[in-house]
Amino acid sequence: LLSYGDPYIATTHIELRTRAIEEKIKTKSIHASSSLTSMIGECGLHFYKVGRIATIMSEMKSLTTPYYVIYKNIIEGNHTVLLLEYNQDKDFFLDPKDALMGLVETEKGQKRNVIDSSTYAVVASRVGFANQSIISGKISSLKKMDFGKPPHTVIITGRLHFTESDALKILGDCLDEPTDNSEKTKKISIQMMKKYVPMVREALEEIEPHYKGQKEYQIILENAELYIQDAEKFLEDGQDEVAILSIGYADGLVDALRLAKGFDPKM
Template identity: 90%
Template sequence: MLWFVGLGISGFKSIPNEAIDVLSKADMVYLEQFTSPISKSDLTKIKKATKGEFRPAKRWLVEDGNEILENAKKKKVVLLSYGDPYIATTHIELRERAIKEKIKTHSIHASSSLTSMIGECGLHFYKVGRIATIMSEMKSLTTPYYVIYKNVIEGNHTVLLLEFNQDKDFFLDPKDALNGLLETEKGQRRKVISSSTFAIVASRIGFKDQEIVSGKISSLKKRDFGKPPHTVII
C-alpha cells in the first residue's frame, strides 16, 4: 500500500490527524524535501511520529520511484511532502505507476502554499495563468519570460516559483529572479517586463513570519525579503 500524504504549509502542527495516525502505522515513511525546505524542529517531530523506518527522499529517488513502488508491494509505505501531495509535484505520475502495478494507493490532502498564497495576496485563483519556475541560470529564463508574455496577453497573473536546491541548501533570491527577468527583456524585447512592472513577492506563506510585499520591480529589487521560501507573482 502506498500513501501520499501532505504536510500542509505551517509545519508539523498543520499535519492532519489522519496523517499522524498513518505515520504511526506505516512500515516505511519517505520524506521528500526538494520542493520546499522543512525546519529541523518539524523534522524531529515527524521522526518521532513515525514508528517504522524513516528515510529522507532525494529528488532522483522519488522521480525514479522504483524503490518506493517495490516496498509498497509488500509494506505500508508513506510518501510525505510539503503542502499538498499533488500540487507542484511529480507524485501523480508515481501514483499512476502504482495503480498500473496493482498497488493500493490512498491520499491525504492538505493546504498548498500555491492556493493559500493566491488568497493571501487578495487575488482570484481563476485569474492565475500557467505557472513557471525561475532557475538561477540566465539561459533558463526564456521559458518563464514567455509564460509571463502569454499570461499578460490573456489577462492572467503569473506565479513564478523560485529554484530550491536541497543538496546545496540554495534558494533563489527574489531580487535575482527579478533582475534576471529584466536582463531577459533586453534580449527578447517584447515589452513584457520593465522596472515599472507591478509585482508581488510572497514569503513564508503559512508561517507566523509570513510577509507579502508588492510594488514596482524597481523598488522590490532594493528590498531584503528574509528567509525562504519566496514566490513572485507578476
C-alpha cells in the same frame, strides 16, 4: 512520503503513484493546502485571473520560457505565479530578487515590453508561517528589499481590479501604488496597426494625384482606402488577425501603384 503543499503539483509524485497502482501497490493520499491557492488568497488577488504558472531556474538561459508565459498571461490581463527553484538538500533557494533581475535581463533580448524595473510584482514569503510577509511594489523598489528566509514566490500581476489593489495594500506591504502591468505590454497586432495604419494612409495620399482621371486605377485607390478603414474596425472588434490581413492588403494595393510609377514601396 511527506511533502510540502499539495503533493501532486510535483509531477514526480503523480508518476510514483501511477506506477505504484500499476504494480498493485495500494496508495492513499492526503492533500494539503497548496501555496498556489492559499498564497493568491493571502495576497488578495482573484484566483480566476491567474494564468499558467511558470518556474524560474537560476540558470539564465532557461528564462525565455517563463518570460513568454508572463507575456501570454499579461496580454490577457492575467496574473503569473512564478515558482522559484529550490533544492532543500543543498539548502539552495533562488532569491526573488535574482528571479526578477533575470527577467528584466531577458527583456533586453526578447523586447516584447513584458517586464522592466517599473513592472509591479508581489513577493510572497513564508506563506502560512507565523512570519509570513507579502511585499509588493515596482521591481526597482523590490530589488532593494531583504525578503528573509525562504520559501518565496513571485507574482507578476496583470490587470488589477480595484478590490485587488485595495487588498494588496491592506493584507500586505505596498512599496508603490499598485499599477496595471498589462498597459504597456501591447499585443503585437496592436503594435503593428499603430505603425501601419498611418504609414499606409500617407503612402496612399502621396500616390493618389499620379492616377488622376484613370478610372481602372481609381477603383484600386478606393479599395485601399476601404481596407484601411476595415482594418481599424476589425481591430476594434478584437478580430486582430483580420485587421492585420486588411492593412497588409491595403498596403499591397498602394505599393503596386507606387512601384508602377517608380516610387519606393512602403512596407
